[in-house]
Amino acid sequence: MTSLSSLTQLPQTHIFRKGDVFVLFGELFGRGYASGLVNEARQAGMEIIGITVGRRDENNALRPLNDEELAAAEAGLGGTIINVPLMAGFDLDAPAGEPTPTELLGALTLKTWTEDKLDWAHIEKCRQIGIQRFKDAVAQVMARLEGMIADGRNVYFAHTMAGGIPKAKVFLAIANRVYKGKGERFLSSQVLLDSDLGKLILQNFDEVSANSFQYLIEGSAALRARIEASGGQVRYSAYGYHGTEILIDGRYQWQTYTSYTQGKAKMRLEDIARDAWAQGIKATVYNCPEIRTNSSDIFVGVELPLISLLYALRKENGGAWAEAQWQACNALLADGHTVEDVLAKVDAFHGSAVMQGFRDFPAWPMPNSQALADLMIGTSDDIVQMHADRKALITDLLSSLVLEATGPLMLRETSAPAGPVLWLNHDIIARQLNALHAGA
Numbered sequence: 057m058t059s060l061s062s063l064t065q066l067p068q069t070h071i072f073r074k075g076d077v078f079v080l081f082g083e084l085f086g087r088g089y090a091s092g093l094v095n096e097a098r099q100a101g102m103e104i105i106g107i108t109v110g111r112r113d114e115n116n117a118l119r120p121l122n123d124e125e126l127a128a129a130e131a132g133l134g135g136t137i138i139n140v141p142l143m144a145g146f147d148l149d150a151p152a153g154e155p156t157p158t159e160l161l162g163a164l165t166l167k168t169w170t171e172d173k174l175d176w177a178h179i180e181k182c183r184q185i186g187i188q189r190f191k192d193a194v195a196q197v198m199a200r201l202e203g204m205i206a207d208g209r210n211v212y213f214a215h216t217m218a219g220g221i222p223k224a225k226v227f228l229a230i231a232n233r234v235y236k237g238k239g240e241r242f243l244s245s246q247v248l249l250d251s252d253l254g255k256l257i258l259q260n261f262d263e264v265s266a267n268s269f270q271y272l273i274e275g276s277a278a279l280r281a282r283i284e285a286s287g288g289q290v291r292y293s294a295y296g297y298h299g300t301e302i303l304i305d306g307r308y309q310w311q312t313y314t315s316y317t318q319g320k321a322k323m324r325l326e327d328i329a330r331d332a333w334a335q336g337i338k339a340t341v342y343n344c345p346e347i348r349t350n351s352s353d354i355f356v357g358v359e360l361p362l363i364s365l366l367y368a369l370r371k372e373n374g375g376a377w378a379e380a381q382w383q384a385c386n387a388l389l390a391d392g393h394t395v396e397d398v399l400a401k402v403d404a405f406h407g408s409a410v411m412q413g414f415r416d417f418p419a420w421p422m423p424n425s426q427a428l429a430d431l432m433i434g435t436s437d438d439i440v441q442m443h444a445d446r447k448a449l450i451t452d453l454l455s456s457l458v459l460e461a462t463g464p465l466m467l468r469e470t471s472a473p474a475g476p477v478l479w480l481n482h483d484i485i486a487r488q489l490n491a492l493h494a495g496a
Contacts, residue, residue, distance in 0.1 A: 060310065060343075060417065062301065062479040066487060067468035071289060072212060074101030077205050081142075081272050082216030083109045084133050088349050089295050089459060090216040096463035097212065098134055105204060106133045107197055109217075110141020116148050116156070118189075136204075140196045144268040145260045146186025147222040157182050157256060161224035164253060169226055174252040183259065190268065194275035201279055207286030211279075212470060215272055215294040218318070220257070220264035227253065234315065234424070236356045238433045245315035246423035258320060266324035269294050273332050273339060280337070291470045292339035294329065296322050299420060300345040301481035303367040304406045308483055311406060312421070313346055313358040314414050314428060319421025326477045333476035340473040342466050344480050347455035357432035359451040360439075363402045365458070366395065368486035377493035378486075381457070385450045393442040398450065405435045461488040 072078075078097035084090055084106060097104055108129060110118045120139045121129060130137050150156040157179055164172045205211060221227065230253075233243035248254040273292060280290045298319070299312030316322075325341055332339035346352075346361050366385065369378040386395045405411060410427045443449055465480055465488050 060298070060301075060479045061475055061477055062481050063465065063469060063474065063484050066484070066491060067465065067471065069472040070100075070468050071210055071471040072097070072100050072102055072467060073210075076100070076102045076210040076212070078102040078104050078135075079201065079211065079213045080104065080106040080133065080135075080216060081213055081268075082218075083107065083129070084216075088216070089344060089347070089462060090214065092459035092461075092463035093214055093293075093466055094133065094463075096467045097214075100467065102212070104133060104135030105201070106130075106135055106137040107142050108137055108139060109143045112148070118143055118148075138197050138200045140193050140200070142190065142193045142197065144190055144217050144264040145220045146183045146263055147220070147260050149182045149186035149189060151181055151185065154178070154181075157260075158222045158224055161222055161226060161253065161256070164224070164226045166226060166229060169230065169253055170247060170251050172252060174256060179256060179259075183263070186263065187267075187271075190263075191271055191275065194271050198275050198279055201276075202282075205279070205283065207282065207288070209283065209288045211283055211288065211290045212467070213272060213276065213290070213292045215269045215292065217268045218265045218295065220260035220262075220318075220321075222257065222260065227257070231354065234317070235354050236433065238430045242426050242429045244423060244425075245317055249317065249423070254317075257317070261318050261321035262324055265318060265321040266328060269325055269339075270328045273328070273337060290338070291473070292329075292332070292337070293466055293470050294325055294339070294341045296325055296341040296343040296477070297346075298322060298326070298343040298479070299417065300343070300361060301479065301483070302345075302361050302364040303371065303482060304364070304403075308481060309415065310417055311361055311411070311415050313355060313361070314422055314432075315424035316355075316421045329476035338470070338473055339476060340470060341477045342462070342469075342480055343477065344462055345458055345482060345485060347458050348449075348451050349455070357436045359449075359455075360402055360405060360432065360436060362451050362454050362458070363398060363439075364406075365454050365482050365486065366399065368482040369489065372483060372486035373490050374486070375490070375494075378490060381453070384453060388444060388448055388450055388453065389442055390444045395450070398439055398442060401435055401439055405431065457489055458485055460492070461485045464488060464492070 118141045147158045148156045234245050299310050301308040301310050329339045329341045346358050348359050410431050
């Protein structure tokens with residue numbers, strides 16, 4: 057891929073209304089992108105139906121939610137949850153009596169993991185079991201949905217599944233060095249991906265972040281055919297990440313967080329949307345900006361581009377409300393520091409020769425480097441230190457604003473999507489926010 061397809065106009069079409077159905081294909085957890093989309097669906101008056109990834113019992117067996125968990129999940133979602141465990145990935149699947157991939161990883165050590173080899177024939181058996189388990193669960197969910205969605209309704213399937221990191225002690229220690237290590241603690245992401253451990257993780261990323269979208273599209277074919285035959289429309293969206301255009305030196309330029317080891321899975325997700333689109337299915341992957349979420353906090357430095365959203369808020373017809381966001385960010389800083397000081401650090405970070413070398417769109421996703429880690433993690437640490445409270449950061453406030461903007465952008469654009477893969481860059485995010493708060 058050599059170019060990105062950006063959403064450049066605020067979407068004007070809005071087919072979703074009271075009585076239509078919003079299906080969240082992935083569990084709703086706090087501080088995640090899905091919350092913005094669910095809020096927008098709720099405001100549109102749509103009926104909200106969710107699923108669960110299930111829970112693991114003491115023997116790691118997958119189970120549905122119990123009554124207490126289900127009640128809490130439905131209250132958080134504001135809708136009905138189909139209590140069929142839809143856990144994607146295969147890291148905890150295996151033939152009866154045989155070890156799971158995660159158990160295989162238990163034999164790896166910090167001294168030998170780069171050379172340790174895995175039994176790929178066995179892992180493939182585990183992968184196939186995991187795929188079949190997931191597809192069977194999708195079939196159960198669709199059978200329930202058949203009885204819940206009337207003819208003629210418009211249906212929005214929002215895929216929110218991502219991740220796939222096995223819970224293996226050896227990997228947690230390695231990940232800390234890949235994503236958080238600088239100086240002597242730095243570890244090359246390419247060394248990880250070249251190992252058998254890395255190859256297994258990439259396979260699991262594919263299953264969780266990408267292939268689950270394909271299983272959703274395929275598994276809902278009969279429901280989609282019935283809805284469309286009765287005059288309704290069916291849409292699919294998924295959350296991608298493939299870098300973001302932000303304001304650098306006064307113009308919007310593409311940049312990315314590195315090393316994003318899930319990048320290949322996100323590219324596979326884009327390909328699945330393109331294949332569906334070619335078959336006449338309106339499926340769109342939205343490549344969203346970097347924000348801080350529960351899952352992204354492992355990636356130290358991923359939040360740095362987000363701070364430049366302040367520039368975009370001013371540039372895109374920002375008025376009093378945009379200025380208020382600058383002041384709100386200022387209020388989070390310790391005495392002696394200003395937003396301008398923080399932005400100067402971010403500007404120096406993006407302007408460095410090190411970072412310019414990573415603004416290579418066709419080469420994405422690139423491995424990290426010692427110089428990158430030292431600069432990015434060091435800059436992130438410096439900016440955190442400038443705050444009055446380490447638990448109340450500028451990037452928390454700005455993350456909530458991005459969630460607020462992506463909800464209406466995605467729900468409305470998905471009404472009549474321009475294509476299978478769209479970037480939501482800082483320009484359209486800022487324009488949407490300024491439009492939402494025009495009277496403020």
